[in-house]
Amino acid sequence: MKPKFGADWEAGISKETTEPVWVTNIPREFYDFEDFKTGKWDNYDLFLPQFGEVLSGAKREYEYSKILKKIERDQVKKENYALVLKMAKRR
Secondary structure, eight states: OOOTTOTTHHHHHHHHOSSOEEEESOOOOTTBOBOTTTOOBOEEEEEETTTEEEEEEEOBOOOHHHHHHHHHHTTOOGGGGHHHHHHHHHO
16 A cells, blocks of 8 residues: 555655654554444554654454455465464354
């Protein structure tokens, strides 16, 4: 996915701001929780001027079918996340 604010948006935040900045709803890794109905991601990053990203977190996806759908969408190698898939399937 191409970021709305350009490929180098993270570096720009740190250089252009003078106050801490919270960034939320970021299309990121397949294991971050994405609400398929609204398209919103439940995650965040905290950026500090001159330092960049200092904190990052997210609600994690836990439903097998959604994890699998996002792995396929993002062309991630399933074998690299076999344990995650196995645990989600058992849930």
